[in-house]
Amino acid sequence: MTQHTEFILIACTDPVLVPEAAHAAAATRREVIHVTDPRDLSRYAPDATAVIVDSSTAAHIAATARQSRIYYVAPEPGPIDYEAALRSRAEQAFILPAESTQLLQALARDTEHKQKHAALRIGVVGASGGVGASTLAAAIARCASAQHGTALLIDAISYSGGLDLLMGLESAPGARWPDVSLGTGVIDAHDLISALPNTPDGITVLSAARSTVETPFRLEPDAVERMVTAAGQGFDVIVVDAPATGIPHTLDLAVVVCAAEVRSSAAATEICAELKSRGASFTVALRHRGWSGLSARDIEKITGGDVAAEIPHLKALTKTTEVAGLPVSLPKKLAAPARTLLSAAGW
The missing domain is CATH 3.40.50.2300 (Response regulator)
Known part of the structure; x- marks a missing residue:
């Protein structure tokens, strides 16, 4: 041979x-x-x-x-x-x-289809609330798309409000999680792209749904795992906005987003320990908010993970995304760490 x-x-x-x-x-x-x-x-x-x-x-x-x-x-x-x-x-x-x-x-x-390759699978998990994990996940998908890659962005957080809102797709037709029936086997990417909302720059988004009444649907970690696996042959990059309690096992890289603050770093330490125990490949993205009390070196010592990227506080971004969704042309200070993390995952 x-x-x-x-x-x-x-x-x-x-x-x-x-x-x-x-x-x-x-x-x-x-x-x-x-x-x-x-x-x-x-x-x-x-x-x-x-x-x-x-x-x-x-x-x-x-x-x-x-x-x-x-x-x-x-x-x-x-x-x-x-x-x-x-x-x-x-x-x-x-x-x-x-x-x-x-x-x-x-x-x-x-x-x-022997020329096809498996998607690069990246999970983004926030160590605490408000660190911008969803925004970073969306930015990574946007950077992959900008580099002529096909990207699937998966909302894996129950009660997240919906990544379709972040991507400016709240009024776009298409299926959300409660409408998806996984069945068995590989999911055809063309079918998925047709069924789900897509951004103008070509990102396919599988989002949570919103309702004013109680619904029987519950997003389970198993469903996310199966979607990541089944869609793996149809896209170049799959990015999962994941909760700390449901990080998929089927990832090439998990990105733990940690604020440069004591409580967030304490939570990140537990997440990193779990990822380490399962033999997962992971890195830390350090988010600077209004005030940062810890440096990248401090975070590495506390969490035991390497800081691959730092994200500065972007004052105007919150209002921009609230009004019109995450811009197609990302701020340079967000695009740079997103590209760095894509590269760290093997892109």
């Missing part, structure tokens, strides 16, 4: 799953490699076109196959451990042999 050979990696240990997965993979006429040793997984997974995992290898694959399409499989009669599947960054999950045909179809779609 040369470096340029396309292959499917089977990373399963279950004796029922291995032959079924191998049969489906072989039908694509690609080279098939089966390994289970962690050292071999680390060697092969980064270059695989697709990786088929089970419960025994899911956690390890999540950290190594960052650019590969991952499929989680479980033996009959099931059920599928969806928590493990999400942690593995799997796009779809199948019960074998009952759903061998569906697995083959998914692998075949990979063959047809």
Whole structure:
């Protein structure tokens, strides 16, 4: 096998799953490699076109196959451990042999669309209220769009008021979270772009909805995880405005927005500790508000995270966004840190 050979990696240990997965993979006429040793997984997974995992290898694959399409499989009669599947960054999950045909179809779609790449997935979480996490998330999406990338901006915070307001799309037609039915599998980007509101500069926005009456809809972290995973092949960048209590596992980078203040830094420390414990890639964005009592070096010592960008206090921006939404032409002092964070994520 040369470096340029396309292959499917089977990373399963279950004796029922291995032959079924191998049969489906072989039908694509690609080279098939089966390994289970962690050292071999680390060697092969980064270059695989697709990786088929089970419960025994899911956690390890999540950290190594960052650019590969991952499929989680479980033996009959099931059920599928969806928590493990999400942690593995799997796009779809199948019960074998009952759903061998569906697995083959998914692998075949990979063959047809082999030039596509997974979206860069960035989560932005505020360590405290009013630090501008939503604004930064929107700015990152706007910078990606300005650099000719397709961007999906996801509002993952219940009772957020709606990112459509921030983006000036409150009157725009299109689906909001309560209207979205995820179903199973990969979401077609063209369908999503058609269904959701889009900004004039091409950002697709999945926003919370607003209502004056009680509704049964509740935005659950699982729905956000599934959306990030399912939409991953259709966009260049996915940016999630996430709550501290529901940071998606399926991220390439989590950005913790921390004010240069004691209480905000204390909260950021807990968030960074959680991200560190799960092995997530994260960085800190330092927000200077009206008064800053801590420096970037102070924040790094307190939180244990690296400060990748600093955002100054922009007095006029609050009124501008309140009246007309976040401007398409971002203030330079907001665009610069947003571009820095895009670069830190691998853009």
